[in-house]
Amino acid sequence: MRFEETPLAGAYRVWPEPLSDERGFFARTACTDEFAAHGLVGQFAQSSVSFNARRGTVRGMHYSVEPHAETKLVRCTGGAIHDVLVDLRPDSPSYLKSFAATLTQDNRCALYIPAGFAHGFQALTDAAEVLYMIDRTYVPGSARGLRWNDPALDVAWPEPVTVIADRDLAYPDWTA
Ligand SMILES: Cc1cn([C@H]2C[C@H](O)[C@@H](COP(=O)(O)OP(=O)(O)O[C@H]3O[C@@H](C)C(=O)[C@@H](O)[C@H]3O)O2)c(=O)[nH]c1=O
Numbered sequence: 279m280r281f282e283e284t285p286l287a288g289a290y291r292v293w294p295e296p297l298s299d300e301r302g303f304f305a306r307t308a309c310t311d312e313f314a315a316h317g318l319v320g321q322f323a324q325s326s327v328s329f330n331a332r333r334g335t336v337r338g339m340h341y342s343v344e345p346h347a348e349t350k351l352v353r354c355t356g357g358a359i360h361d362v363l364v365d366l367r368p369d370s371p372s373y374l375k376s377f378a379a380t381l382t383q384d385n386r387c388a389l390y391i392p393a394g395f396a397h398g399f400q401a402l403t404d405a406a407e408v409l410y411m412i413d414r415t416y417v418p419g420s421a422r423g424l425r426w427n428d429p430a431l432d433v434a435w436p437e438p439v440t441v442i443a444d445r446d447l448a449y450p451d452w453t454a
Pocket residue numbers: 326328337338339340341350397398399416443
């Protein structure tokens with residue numbers, strides 16, 4: 279795997295390095311040792327899939343608070359998404375900065391999202407499927423959100439929003 283730094287401290291693009299032969303290829307997508315060698319969490323307690331029927335669907339921005347703050351590895355296994363991170367760690371040099379990447383079934387790029395970041399995405403195709411690996415079990419009471427169009431964020435969404443949960447529309451403006 280190739281770990282590519284993003285402008286947000288501790289967040290990475292993780293690229294598979296395919297080993298090809300006449301059958302196709304084989305590529306590692308997660309590895310405890312390789313992640314540890316980069317100082318990253320590499321053990322995952324849960325894996326979940328998110329299916330998004332309609333292009334333009336937005337989910338997020340979501341985060342979880344301690345002691346249940348999640349580290350996530352996110353990839354797109356069907357179609358394409360615009361994936362967005364926001365650093366919510368007050369002591370971070372990239373506090374409140376955002377980063378976005380296009381993840382597709384073809385580029386197979388993953389985003390490594392440390393605890394303390396908000397995460398969301400917009401489906402760029404119908405039937406966009408997202409695969410999560412998460413380092414700890416889900417605790418609903420620890421889930422929090424940031425509104426997709428919060429004025430405190432410098433997040434630009436590439437397409438009109440077609441579908442979004444009422445809960446995601448209702449988050450109040452971010453206050454530090
Ligand atoms: C996130 C999650 C949800 N659920 C349940 C709760 C609910 O009944 C149903 C749908 O949950 P949500 O509406 O929260 O799903 P969703 O809005 O897709 O939530 C996800 O959004 C993206 C942006 C993330 O980063 C994820 O970590 C997660 O927060 O699934 C679980 O059982 N386990 C989980 O880990």
